[in-house]
Amino acid sequence: MTKxxxxxxxSIILLGINGIVKSGIFLLxxxxxxxxxxxxxxxILMAGFSTLLIAMNYAVMASKIDAEGGAYAxxxxxxxxxxxxxxxxxxxLLGVITISAEIAAFQTxxxxxxVDVHGKWxxxxxxxxxxxxxxxxxxxxxxxxxxxxxLSSAIKVSLLIAFIIVGVWLLSKTSVAVPQAxxxxxxxFTGTFSTAFYMFTGFSFLxxxxxxxxxxxxxxxxxxxxxISTVGIIYAAVQFxxxxxxxxxxxxxxxxxxxxxxxxxxxxxxxxxxxxxxxSTIGVALAVxxxxxxxxxxxxx
Numbered sequence: 001m002t003k004x005x006x007x008x009x010x011s012i013i014l015l016g017i018n019g020i021v022k023s024g025i026f027l028l029x030x031x032x033x034x035x036x037x038x039x040x041x042x043x044i045l046m047a048g049f050s051t052l053l054i055a056m057n058y059a060v061m062a063s064k065i066d067a068e069g070g071a072y073a074x075x076x077x078x079x080x081x082x083x084x085x086x087x088x089x090x091x092x093l094l095g096v097i098t099i100s101a102e103i104a105a106f107q108t109x110x111x112x113x114x115v116d117v118h119g120k121w122x123x124x125x126x127x128x129x130x131x132x133x134x135x136x137x138x139x140x141x142x143x144x145x146x147x148x149x150x151l152s153s154a155i156k157v158s159l160l161i162a163f164i165i166v167g168v169w170l171l172s173k174t175s176v177a178v179p180q181a182x183x184x185x186x187x188x189f190t191g192t193f194s195t196a197f198y199m200f201t202g203f204s205f206l207x208x209x210x211x212x213x214x215x216x217x218x219x220x221x222x223x224x225x226x227x228i229s230t231v232g233i234i235y236a237a238v239q240f241x242x243x244x245x246x247x248x249x250x251x252x253x254x255x256x257x258x259x260x261x262x263x264x265x266x267x268x269x270x271x272x273x274x275x276x277x278x279x280s281t282i283g284v285a286l287a288v289x290x291x292x293x294x295x296x297x298x299x300x301x
Contacts, residue, residue: 011146012219014153016227018287019202021156022098023105025235026257026277028195029242034251036192038181041239043189047196048232055203055228059221070204091204098202099285103130106281109274112255130282134289145286152283159276160234163257166264167241176244199235202288203228 032040061074071091076084107126137148184192203224242256245263253259258277261269 009219009223011150012223013226014150015287016203016223017157017231018149018153018283020200020227020231021153021160021234021280022199022202022284023102023109023277023281024195024199025160025238026280027105027108027254028199029239029256030250030253032192032195032239033243035188035195036184038179038243039184039189040192040196041236041243043192044196044199044235044239045232047193047200048228048235050197051200051203052225052228052232055224056221058204059224062220063218094201095288098288099134102281102285102288103127106130106278106285109255109277109281112258113271113274113278130285133282134285137286138289148286149283152279152286155276156280156283157234159257159273159280160238163260163273164234164237164241167238167245167260170260170264171241171244179243179247196235200228200231202284 029040032043036043058071058074065073065077072084072088075087104127107123110126111123137144238257242250242260245260246253246256250256255274255277258270258273261273265272
């Protein structure tokens with residue numbers, strides 16, 4: 001039976017953005033600023049450009065190999081089944097680590113909302129419940145995954161765009177000087193770049209769902225360029241606005257976007273952001289779990 005190719009171009013782009021935009025942009029700006037100051041924006045842009053170059057190699061492979069599996073399929077074609085085996089399993093492991101990190105981020109944010117989650121057994125139960133939810137959604141089929149993915153992607157992107165708008169509004173109400181860039185050690189900037197690069201990982205999961213797309217050899221390159229470029233611009237804008245608004249206090253803030261919304265709209269604004277972050281993390285875990293269950297069996301002869 002022929003598999004139905006039901007993912008539209010807009011759904012593909014949202015799937016790509018959902019896989020890239022993880023909890024890092026909500027939780028790590030302070031870490032980036034502490035390491036490299038104003039140069040953290042440069043690190044973000046460099047990481048985005050580097051990711052785009054890597055993605056273009058994936059896009060070339062996608063235009064030549066119409067097969068499900070992403071890097072696994074490409075490595076198998078180029079280096080044989082053993083190369084595909086190792087690539088596939090390491091890719092699967094990356095997916096598991098990403099899902100685990102997003103669930104941990106969800107629980108971290110949830111502790112700011114519900115004090116009772118600090119209890120270990122409740123903390124563990126919440127994690128298991130999320131995993132069970134991912135299993136149920138994946139079993140339910142592509143249609144429901146599209147709905148959840150589109151919804152979480154829309155909320156995530158809307159939240160970041162809303163932050164940019166709110167940030168510009170707050171900046172317009174006061175005179176803010178751009179902090180001067182201070183000398184940064186090469187090792188610190190390298191660490192910032194590595195952290196920023198992690199914030200862009202996830203684009204490769206998009207290629208695993210190639211057979212769920214119509215005309216993937218043309219669709220995937222366009223989707224990759226749009227997804228990564230959009231995310232890079234948003235990341236850089238968010239970091240720049242946070243630096244202007246919070247300055248040195250940004251280094252010690254684990255949820256700076258929520259802090260800004262709290263400043264603008266009070267506790268209600270903070271709660272909206274925290275709920276949005278939790279939905280975001282679940283969306284990433286869903287996108288990655290969807291990609292992981294599409295992977296073929298990683299066997300070699």
